Amino acid sequence: MASDIYRKPIMFALVSAVVILVGTFVTMFIPMMTPQMHPRLENLMPYTPLQLAGRDIYQREGCNNCHTQTVRPLRTEVMRYGEYSKAGEFAYDYPFLWGSKRTGPDLARIGKKYPDAWHERHFENPREFYPESNMPSYGWLKMHALDPASVRSHMDALAFPYTQDEISALQGRTEMDAIVAYMQVVGTAVTKKAGGDVKPRVSAPEVRNPLAGDPAATAAGKELYGENCSVCHGASGEGDIGPSLVDGMFLYVEGDLEDEDYFEMIYNGSEEGNVEAGRVMQGGMPAFGEELSKDEIWSIIAFIRTLQGK
Amino acid sequence: MSDYQYDNQTVKGFILSSIFWGVVGIVIGLWISIQMWAPSWNVPPFFTFGRMRVVHTNGLAFGFGVGAIFGIFYYITMRLTKRPLVFPGLARFHLYLFNAAIALAAISLFAGMNQSLEYAELEWPLDIVVVILWVMFAVNIFGTIMKRREEQMYISLWYIIATVIAVAVLYIVNNLAVPAGLFKSYSLFAGINSANVQWWYGHNAVGFIFTTPILAMFYYFLPKSTGLPIFSHRLSIIAFWSLVFAYLWTGAHHLVYTPLPDWIQTLAIAFSLFLIAPSWGSVVNGYYTVAPDWSRMRTHYLTKFFILGITFYGLQTVQGPTQAIRVVSQLIHFTDWVPGHVHMGTMGWVTMTAAASIYYIIPKIYNTEIYSVKVANTHFYLVLIGQLMFSITMWITGIQQGALWKAVNPDGTLKYTFMEGLAKNYPYWHMRTLSGIIFTLGMLFFIYNVFMTMRRGSIPALSRKGGVR
Numbered sequence: 001m002a003s004d005i006y007r008k009p010i011m012f013a014l015v016s017a018v019v020i021l022v023g024t025f026v027t028m029f030i031p032m033m034t035p036q037m038h039p040r041l042e043n044l045m046p047y048t049p050l051q052l053a054g055r056d057i058y059q060r061e062g063c064n065n066c067h068t069q070t071v072r073p074l075r076t077e078v079m080r081y082g083e084y085s086k087a088g089e090f091a092y093d094y095p096f097l098w099g100s101k102r103t104g105p106d107l108a109r110i111g112k113k114y115p116d117a118w119h120e121r122h123f124e125n126p127r128e129f130y131p132e133s134n135m136p137s138y139g140w141l142k143m144h145a146l147d148p149a150s151v152r153s154h155m156d157a158l159a160f161p162y163t164q165d166e167i168s169a170l171q172g173r174t175e176m177d178a179i180v181a182y183m184q185v186v187g188t189a190v191t192k193k194a195g196g197d198v199k200p201r202v203s204a205p206e207v208r209n210p211l212a213g214d215p216a217a218t219a220a221g222k223e224l225y226g227e228n229c230s231v232c233h234g235a236s237g238e239g240d241i242g243p244s245l246v247d248g249m250f251l252y253v254e255g256d257l258e259d260e261d262y263f264e265m266i267y268n269g270s271e272e273g274n275v276e277a278g279r280v281m282q283g284g285m286p287a288f289g290e291e292l293s294k295d296e297i298w299s300i301i302a303f304i305r306t307l308q309g310k
Numbered sequence: 311m312s313d314y315q316y317d318n319q320t321v322k323g324f325i326l327s328s329i330f331w332g333v334v335g336i337v338i339g340l341w342i343s344i345q346m347w348a349p350s351w352n353v354p355p356f357f358t359f360g361r362m363r364v365v366h367t368n369g370l371a372f373g374f375g376v377g378a379i380f381g382i383f384y385y386i387t388m389r390l391t392k393r394p395l396v397f398p399g400l401a402r403f404h405l406y407l408f409n410a411a412i413a414l415a416a417i418s419l420f421a422g423m424n425q426s427l428e429y430a431e432l433e434w435p436l437d438i439v440v441v442i443l444w445v446m447f448a449v450n451i452f453g454t455i456m457k458r459r460e461e462q463m464y465i466s467l468w469y470i471i472a473t474v475i476a477v478a479v480l481y482i483v484n485n486l487a488v489p490a491g492l493f494k495s496y497s498l499f500a501g502i503n504s505a506n507v508q509w510w511y512g513h514n515a516v517g518f519i520f521t522t523p524i525l526a527m528f529y530y531f532l533p534k535s536t537g538l539p540i541f542s543h544r545l546s547i548i549a550f551w552s553l554v555f556a557y558l559w560t561g562a563h564h565l566v567y568t569p570l571p572d573w574i575q576t577l578a579i580a581f582s583l584f585l586i587a588p589s590w591g592s593v594v595n596g597y598y599t600v601a602p603d604w605s606r607m608r609t610h611y612l613t614k615f616f617i618l619g620i621t622f623y624g625l626q627t628v629q630g631p632t633q634a635i636r637v638v639s640q641l642i643h644f645t646d647w648v649p650g651h652v653h654m655g656t657m658g659w660v661t662m663t664a665a666a667s668i669y670y671i672i673p674k675i676y677n678t679e680i681y682s683v684k685v686a687n688t689h690f691y692l693v694l695i696g697q698l699m700f701s702i703t704m705w706i707t708g709i710q711q712g713a714l715w716k717a718v719n720p721d722g723t724l725k726y727t728f729m730e731g732l733a734k735n736y737p738y739w740h741m742r743t744l745s746g747i748i749f750t751l752g753m754l755f756f757i758y759n760v761f762m763t764m765r766r767g768s769i770p771a772l773s774r775k776g777g778v779r
Binding site: 010017037038039040056061070077079085086090103104127130133135137154157289 | 354358359363426452456461468491507554555562569643648728
């Protein structure tokens with residue numbers, strides 16, 4: 001009799017265990033046994049000792065409480081953060097760190113977006129870059145040295161490959177170095193695969209700046225420059241985290257670039273190692289094409305030209 | 311007979327421990343709510359938002375929630391089996407070990423020992439302690455049920471048994487890890503598979519810590535405190551089996567639009583929608599139980615705790631499935647809407663029902679009456695207002711965030727930078743802190759009432775007159 005079950009606790013426990021666990025088998029256990037749940041991008045690499053040490057710090061500080069690491073395949077989300085997340089990107093993440101809340105922005109495509117110096121300065125004081133930011137300051141990570149022996153035991157626990165040189169190189173490095181190294185590798189397996197860019201690069205619509213010399217555009221450009229550019233390139237273009245814009249060197253080579261090259265650099269951004277206008281990038285620069293209109297970009301270029309006295 | 315007295319002291323111990331950890335968790339909650347709008351309230355390394363938020367969630371889920379569940383389940387189980395616990399000494403040791411574990415848990419989380427799995431942050435040595443605690447609890451509960459002096463198992467016992475089984479499986483599987491030293495481990499699962507395991511756990515930890523145990527309390531204390539029998543036994547049977555069946559299919563609704571295979575997401579969304587039915591089975595059962603005499607809402611102070619509690623459960627279980635749907639998820643997921651949703655469940659349903667249960671238990675084991683119905687009513691209205699303000703504020707700011715993230719200009723560029731969107735949250739985050747203060751005030755009235763009731767009464771040597779009180 002079915003109603004007997006309410007008088008037989010062992011029977012009740014067994015039946016309820018089965019009823020409770022059916023869904024677990026179908027949605028969790030069975031998929032786990034299939035290759036579908038264990039994809040890996042071909043060029044995804046295990047973390048290096050320094051990167052893993054950084055990831056450990058990311059876990060320890062609970063960064064995933066405010067930052068996600070997964071870009072959803074939604075139009076504005078891909079515009080804001082970059083290519084949507086792929087299943088095969090996370091094969092070495094024990095566990096995943098996708099998070100569940102974006103008090104701060106998503107970090108799935110943070111790797112190579114900014115130079116190392118940007119990250120260090122931002123960790124030290126986020127409000128230097130964004131006065132309204134509510135992120136805690138993490139400058140104190142600079143005062144904590146890494147422990148090579150413990151990093152090695154962590155690499156061993158994960159069975160990630162490493163060399164003795166990589167472990168020795170950790171001596172004297174700080175937790176700040178480690179978390180920056182981790183930031184720079186997050187989400188880079190996808191961009192590497194496409195040989196530089198996943199999104200097609202946008203070419204400048206004109207060779208010459210159509211707003212060159214326009215006083216209104218220059219004034220607007222000055223304001224936009226202050227909001228978007230000065231924190232890295234200096235208030236007068238003198239350079240800081242990013243290179244100087246007024247010393248006649250461009251991308252580490254003597255000689256100015258065309259307006260269209262400026263436009264494409266601002267619109268598309270670039271990463272360390274990319275070749276732009278025949279010159280090799282030595283650090284990353286974020287793309288502004290999804291946030292600034294074409295006219296706004298031309299206005300900024302018009303203003304930069306005034307800084308250069310042109 | 312003195313067994314009951316001994317067991318009652320264990321029950322009391324768990325209730326007081328739960329209240330203590332509840333206060334710790336709420337104070338940290340207030341602190342981190344201030345950190346959201348005043349970053350100078352982060353004091354590195356131990357008191358930054360990233361470390362403190364997990365102390366808040368673990369402190370309240372495990373310290374307050376599970377502590378109350380242990381104490382109240384011991385109380386209910388003894389009454390429904392008409393006998394003392396089979397292992398009273400074990401229950402007492404359980405109480406001591408529980409407090410030691412929660413204290414160590416808080417310290418380890420402040421120290422940054424964190425597995426990064428939501429609601430399963432504790433590192434492996436503490437995971438082992440948690441499993442031991444749970445086994446001690448299970449042995450006593452099952453042992454007492456096996457040796458019961460009442461043939462039929464009442465509804466609350468079904469939910470207790472389901473809770474004991476489900477939490478054990480969930481906790482052990484999700485915490486499987488490879489240790490890398492005493493204070494660090496790496497999950498056994500990687501990538502999308504680890505995401506699937508984690509949210510199978512994360513969602514169902516909510517299900518089997520914040521739903522089934524609280525329903526066990528509701529089904530026991532609503533009839534007990536009102537004197538009205540549960541409206542429909544048949545409805546409670548249907549609601550129980552369909553709830554525990556459907557729950558564990560739904561975890562992936564936390565992973566909508568992630569790289570997790572679509573079919574798992576879709577299945578989770580479908581079962582989430584189905585869950586409205588069994589959830590509302592209990593809601594309807596509660597309403598119809600009180601329906602013969604709604605004036606009790608006015609005349610009997612505990613009735614309104616239980617009825618408002620089950621009402622928030624009803625709202626929660628409609629809102630949750632709604633959030634699972636893709637078109638809603640893409641707007642509100644990752645926003646402050648979600649903490650708004652969670653806090654309606656925890657501050658509304660869980661805390662109200664648990665507090666009402668404690669209001670019922672404490673005078674019973676102290677052989678007295680509640681100290682002040684007026685103070686209880688003040689408590690009720692303060693937590694109600696605080697919780698409503700909190701949730702509604704967070705829903706508004708969540709929708710705003712989602713809309714700002716999606717807004718585009720006519721030329722196709724994004725209308726707001728991330729920082730512009732964040733800055734617009736500040737007024738709402740101030741409001742949340744204010745709501746939290748109101749809620750905390752309400753809880754202080756609750757604690758005052760409990761302590762004054764204890765002072766007034768005494769645990770009598772004979773705590774049963776012709777049976778268990």
